[in-house]
Amino acid sequence: MELRHLRYFRAVGEELHFGRAAERLHIAQPPLSQQIRQLEHELGVTLLTRTTRSVELTPAGHAYLQRTIAILDAVDDAGEEARRTAAGVQGRLTIGCVGSATYSLLPQLVRALGETLPDVEVSVRGEMLAPAQIDALRTGAIDLALLRPPVNQDGIVSQTVRRDRLLVALPADHRLADRARLTVRDLRDEDFIVHAGHGQSVMSNLVTTICADAGYRPQIRQEVSETSTLVTLVAAGLGIAIVPDPTAALDIAGVRYLPLGPASLGVELVAAHVQSNDSALMTNALRVLHSLTVDRVERSGKSLAAPKVRP
Incomplete structure (x- = not known):
């Protein structure tokens, strides 16, 4: 059994007409009929009663159609979720933050992430000293660290957010x-x-x-x-x-x-993450963070160069 068998059966079960189902699926009617017979043979049950004038679902067909719809919808949802995750617009992000930025930048960042990436679940851990954030990055307890430099650990990359x-x-x-x-x-x-x-x-x-x-x-x-x-x-x-x-x-x-x-x-404030975490979600989060920094500096009448990334 393949997913196409379920998609074929769903079309016939919902249309209750082989001709309309074939048009919906963009295939010829004879191959469609053959695929439904193969499905019934594999299941060992009759799913449809066919006459020259009508197609009806058997009780087994009714039950199987409901499960088929749920399975196909779940498969479609899984594909959409995978695509959104790959695009960095869905997922989870945990941010660690030093004390001073906890009360200034962090609220703005969380709000901006909520507006820009509404399907990303954001959690925060404030008032974290730099060594604790580095340890949390290594263990995966946080994904993004906002801390004071230097950040010289292997496998951790950082970029300057601002200077305070x-x-x-x-x-x-x-x-x-x-x-x-x-x-x-x-x-x-x-x-x-x-x-x-x-x-x-x-x-x-x-x-x-x-x-x-x-x-x-x-x-x-x-x-x-x-x-x-x-x-x-x-x-x-x-x-x-x-x-x-x-x-x-x-x-x-x-x-x-x-x-x-x-x-x-x-003293500088930097954003750091594990070098191997080069996901689209991290890229999107850093873009939102940088936009907040640019807005802040532009309001103060100063110019800001793009953040430098240093291993």
Whole structure:
């Protein structure tokens, strides 16, 4: 038995006329009749009663037609699903994200993916440090990572999404809060709140580096895993924090954000995925992500080169 036998029988069963069924199938009537007889012979049952004036389904034919319709519809659906998946407009996508981008870029990205690729099921894991995202990429727990560089692991490719300037988050009543901007040297005597260190946070390492360049070691009072907790502790007056500017999207009362000079200080955000994952869905998702970045930069009046991919 082949699918064509089921398609032939469905046409005859629905038309109840061999001539009309043959026209519908674009074949001659005699071969159609022969194929139906072969199907009945293989099943060992009579599916149709034929007279010179009419064609009727037997009870067995009625039952077989219902199953035939379900099978053929399922086959057609499977083919359409495969084509949509191959085109990258259907499937599943899990995105991991660092803290600051969790509150700024990630909501826009998920909304844009929903509008552009409505049949893609998107799930997110926010507040992930870079090493955790790399591990999640390798195990398949996430498909796309939004993290801070460097990304030097074999088998992982990345492209720059944007560069974020650095801000200082201070308690609103801090003695420096009335300044227009601050430098790293201004923070020499301050207590710092940073993301978990020991090589687990790009931002923690960056804070240590820029303070060392300014001639001192930061006085770290608290280490936290989540950006929201970091800003909450700043609001509580436990210290100050150096953060990427999207962190300001966390509008927590009692915190003031000031630009940190020089203006060249900043940190990149990159999108990374497993090199072997070159699916159409990943290509489509990265295209949506890049379009958001272009829109953001164009609104600020700056130009943006196409992202560079580096292994």
